[in-house]
Amino acid sequence: MIPDTVTNRYRNEYDRVFARLPGGPGPAGERQHHLARFMETGFPHPRAEDWKYTSLQPIEKREFKLADAAGNLDPAHVKALIPDSLDAYRVVIIDGHYVPEHSLIDGLPSGATVDSFANYLGSNEGTIQSPVIKDEPGSLTDLNAALVTDGAYVRLANNVALDKPIHVLTIATADQADQMNQVRHRFELATSAEATVIEHYVGLGESAYFTNVVTEVVASANSKLTRCRIQQEGKRGYHIGSFYAHQSRDSRIIDHAFDYGARLARTGTNTRLAEDNAEVHLYGVYAPTGRQHIDNHTRVDHATEHGISREIYKGVLDDHGRGVFNGKIIVHPHAQKTDSDQAANALLLSDKAEVDAKPELEIYADDVVCGHGSTVGQLDEAAVFYLKSRGVSEDGARAILTYSFANALVQMIGLQPIERFVESALLAKLPGGASYADLA
Amino acid sequence: MLDIKNLHAEVEGQPILKGIDLQIPTGEVHAIMGPNGSGKSTLASILAGREDYEITAGSVDYSGKSLLDLDASERACEGIFLGFQYPVEIPGVSNLYLLRAAVNARRAYRGESEIDAMDFMKQVQTTVEQVGMSMEMAKRGVNEGFSGGEKKRNEIFQMLLLEPRLAILDETDSGLDIDALKTVAKGINHLRSPDRSTVLVTHYKRLLEHVVPDRIHVLAGGRMVRSGGPELADELERYGYAGLEDEAQQASAVS
Numbered sequence: 001m002i003p004d005t006v007t008n009r010y011r012n013e014y015d016r017v018f019a020r021l022p023g024g025p026g027p028a029g030e031r032q033h034h035l036a037r038f039m040e041t042g043f044p045h046p047r048a049e050d051w052k053y054t055s056l057q058p059i060e061k062r063e064f065k066l067a068d069a070a071g072n073l074d075p076a077h078v079k080a081l082i083p084d085s086l087d088a089y090r091v092v093i094i095d096g097h098y099v100p101e102h103s104l105i106d107g108l109p110s111g112a113t114v115d116s117f118a119n120y121l122g123s124n125e126g127t128i129q130s131p132v133i134k135d136e137p138g139s140l141t142d143l144n145a146a147l148v149t150d151g152a153y154v155r156l157a158n159n160v161a162l163d164k165p166i167h168v169l170t171i172a173t174a175d176q177a178d179q180m181n182q183v184r185h186r187f188e189l190a191t192s193a194e195a196t197v198i199e200h201y202v203g204l205g206e207s208a209y210f211t212n213v214v215t216e217v218v219a220s221a222n223s224k225l226t227r228c229r230i231q232q233e234g235k236r237g238y239h240i241g242s243f244y245a246h247q248s249r250d251s252r253i254i255d256h257a258f259d260y261g262a263r264l265a266r267t268g269t270n271t272r273l274a275e276d277n278a279e280v281h282l283y284g285v286y287a288p289t290g291r292q293h294i295d296n297h298t299r300v301d302h303a304t305e306h307g308i309s310r311e312i313y314k315g316v317l318d319d320h321g322r323g324v325f326n327g328k329i330i331v332h333p334h335a336q337k338t339d340s341d342q343a344a345n346a347l348l349l350s351d352k353a354e355v356d357a358k359p360e361l362e363i364y365a366d367d368v369v370c371g372h373g374s375t376v377g378q379l380d381e382a383a384v385f386y387l388k389s390r391g392v393s394e395d396g397a398r399a400i401l402t403y404s405f406a407n408a409l410v411q412m413i414g415l416q417p418i419e420r421f422v423e424s425a426l427l428a429k430l431p432g433g434a435s436y437a438d439l440a
Numbered sequence: 441m442l443d444i445k446n447l448h449a450e451v452e453g454q455p456i457l458k459g460i461d462l463q464i465p466t467g468e469v470h471a472i473m474g475p476n477g478s479g480k481s482t483l484a485s486i487l488a489g490r491e492d493y494e495i496t497a498g499s500v501d502y503s504g505k506s507l508l509d510l511d512a513s514e515r516a517c518e519g520i521f522l523g524f525q526y527p528v529e530i531p532g533v534s535n536l537y538l539l540r541a542a543v544n545a546r547r548a549y550r551g552e553s554e555i556d557a558m559d560f561m562k563q564v565q566t567t568v569e570q571v572g573m574s575m576e577m578a579k580r581g582v583n584e585g586f587s588g589g590e591k592k593r594n595e596i597f598q599m600l601l602l603e604p605r606l607a608i609l610d611e612t613d614s615g616l617d618i619d620a621l622k623t624v625a626k627g628i629n630h631l632r633s634p635d636r637s638t639v640l641v642t643h644y645k646r647l648l649e650h651v652v653p654d655r656i657h658v659l660a661g662g663r664m665v666r667s668g669g670p671e672l673a674d675e676l677e678r679y680g681y682a683g684l685e686d687e688a689q690q691a692s693a694v695s
Contacts, residue, residue: 386528389510391545407532
């Protein structure tokens with residue numbers, strides 16, 4: 001009899017489903033290796049420095065199961081989740097399974113591959129072993145490697161620039177209690193390739209579920225990836241997102257993250273500027289309300305010279321919302337001429353909301369510019385009064401000013417349907433905010 | 441239109457208004473002058489509904505309603521407008537959005553439907569021309585990157601579009617060059633009519649040469665110490681407030 005420990009539950013689940021997991025014998029061997037590593041380390045220890053403010057106990061307590069198939073959704077339902085007038089290729093993953101009927105990958109330019117991660121794993125070159133994750137990854141990334149069922153796979157050949165964004169819509173129907181989604185996306189951009197990817201997570205049902213997603217990016221020389229991550233998990237959803245990117249010389253990654261949903265969300269966004277003159281921009285808006293807990297950890301490794309990193313995270317916290325931001329920047333010994341700037345700002349709309357925002361700079365080179373700043377504040381009461389004196393209600397004034405606070409980051413997306421979508425989704429979270437949705 | 445009786449207000453236990461009595465009849469323009477720190481801006485803010493002050497005594501009647509029972513947005517919907525001494529910047533929220541929200545808040549308050557977008561834009565077009573603002577400025581974020589003068593011009597723009605019954609302008613003339621001042625004055629005069637009233641809180645006589653008030657009141661040390669016709673401005677300019685502050689101090693010593 002195997003004792004009912006947290007890790008054993010996942011081993012049992014692996015035993016239950018392994019025959020159906022995608023990929024040939026190669027990936028199967030890799031899965032076992034990662035499972036063994038997960039069994040060894042288990043969930044992150046609550047006393048680990050990186051997990052000081054976020055406890056995964058609610059996840060550990062439950063017994064999550066993978067869904068055998070995608071839940072049924074009619075096309076109108078899926079359409080309702082898509083940002084208005086967004087013209088994009090689309091990869092739809094429901095309950096951890098790619099659903100071709102809802103997806104749209106016709107008419108891709110030559111040299112562009114967009115497929116499901118399962119199909120990729122089943123191909124000759126399919127491998128779970130990441131081209132990106134070199135250091136010791138977190139154990140949840142190991143767990144994902146052992147159990148991954150599907151995701152999006154994108155590969156762009158040299159000089160291919162996609163004419164439209166790719167909308168990767170990951171839906172949890174949460175039809176059944178304690179469902180788990182182990183999803184992996186991989187984006188490989190060859191030299192001078194260019195793409196915009198919208199990673200979008202939505203939860204529908206009322207049951208508790210667990211989405212554990214890993215995104216890997218290979219940004220080859222002179223390539224450019226714009227990534228928008230919109231997290232709208234359901235109110236009983238647990239979302240763990242791990243992003244790993246490897247950037248070659250002259251590559252650019254622009255990351256726009258919007259964390260609105262989930263009971264508990266924790267994302268780790270890691271990029272390595274591995275060659276000279278690589279550039280990364282990390283912009284994030286997180287908005288825990290009610291009793292939500294949203295934790296964003298970012299890490300930029302400046303490994304060589306002339307790297308550029310720009311980072312701005314803004315928190316909007318209402319009710320008992322709890323936010324965590326930790327921005328680690330490591331400037332390695334040979335990373336001279338690094339140009340880095342980080343800002344973390346938080347707006348507390350309620351005196352019960354709480355945020356821990358921490359810059360973490362480790363600088364081992366001397367000829368660098370590394371700026372950072374952090375603010376936590378409340379709405380400017382003079383501005384609230386100004387708006388009220390024009391006739392706007394108290395709630396309206398607060399919604400408008402919150403919108404204004406987040407707006408600068410939204411504007412940077414440069415893709416109107418997404419800008420409008422993330423702005424109205426933010427307003428919809430605020431009392432009375434929905435009536436100001438046309439601000440967006 | 442406005443009847444203030446024995447209004448006392450304080451901030452953190454510090455009395456600022458010490459018994460204000462003031463009547464503004466419908467159709468009149470009144471100026472409130474006085475030295476710095478006399479309570480002029482406090483009075484203007486209290487009338488518009490700012491909640492940082494504690495009203496310890498007195499009443500304010502506005503067209504038969506007790507003004508102090510309404511919150512700032514209700515007062516705005518009832519036709520009160522405050523032109524701010526320091527207008528607030530709200531980046532990313534366009535002026536026009538705010539104004540449309542303001543117009544529609546008033547309409548909702550009166551049980552009317554939202555304004556037609558075309559009608560609104562027509563009004564905007566006319567008003568923009570009146571205050572010599574560009575359409576581009578009207579569409580920009582509220583006061584975003586505006587100079588001091590542009591902010592004040594924008595206050596007048598908002599006032600003209602919202603057509604208040606009672607406009608209270610808190611030092612809208614301070615720090616303006618003469619051209620901007622004339623625009624501001626033109627806006628105020630434009631709104632002058634038998635069914636509207638205006639309160640000009642000002643430090644300088646210059647505005648009153650362009651907008652001749654029906655009455656001038658002098659506020660010093662939290663009390664109204666003098667009232668008179670437009671000629672009072674000349675006297676104040678000639679002799680300053682020095683004597684008045686003494687009067688105010690004597691008055692508080694007595695009380």
